[in-house]
Amino acid sequence: TVGCVALDKNGNITAGTSTGGMTNKRWNRIGDSPIIGAGTYANNATCGVSSTGWGEYFIRGMVAHDISALIDYKGSTLKEASKEVIQNKLTKLGGTGGIVAIDKFGNIVYEFNTAGMYRASMNDKGELDVKIYK
């Protein structure tokens, strides 16, 4: 699954996700990617999130919206909210995978509970970060 979150100079956040789903899927199975709030979410007041992993668990956990909600209702930082949802809630459900996210301040987060996640980011200074492994 691929995804992208961006914050532009006008303060607008967009999140997008695209996927082929899971190998060997049947019965028109649909994962979290097209479910708004599960795998993808964006709100200028909080953050944007795109997810990758075992989709059924991201649907049950409403992972992307949950991260935004923790920032909105509890005042968590993006880092705190992402860690709470991925390392505690998702992991306790038995789900695996991760997210990338940006908050309204332009803070960038990768959070995942697997051995690796293909990921990259760039900030307004043009600093590039590309990583694969944990």
Add this chain to the structure above:
Amino acid sequence: NEFAIVIHGGAGTILKKNMTPEKEKAYQDKLEEAIKVGYNILNNGGSSLDAVEKTIHVMENSPLFNAGKGAVFTHDETNELDASIMTGNDLNAGAVAGVKNVKNPISLARKIMEESPHVLLSGNGASVFAKEQGLEIVEPSYFYTESRFKSLQRVKEKMKAELDHNAKTAFYDSEIKNSKFG
């Protein structure tokens, strides 16, 4: 940061010992290519919506990632694609599930968001909408990649073997477990 961009290209049991230097470089190069497309849009004052769509195009058009050209196979040996997009200024959203012939599903998600009163379209109806919106339609065979097809065959074989022995073992098999990942 005044602006910023971040991408992912899938997660799972990605270990250095399973990766050749050539394959690792191919992934790093494509990730860098993709994110620079979005970065340049943002740096030139473009919208985050355009940046996200164009960045994802690079990954959808690459056989390296499980989206678009590199999509994994279903049990029936087809490719079914899902995508979504959401804008944070108005909480608008568009999504598509189970399309088989739209080259760039992320663009279809954007069209659904901007040109329809709906949020989520699926299957054949979504393909009809894509055609009406002038999006690029491809033959389903466009999405075929040998490595993904072989992965499906391996998973089918392993699951058959597991069913013949002990279904519980499948949970602990890394290849089968990894096949659950989007």
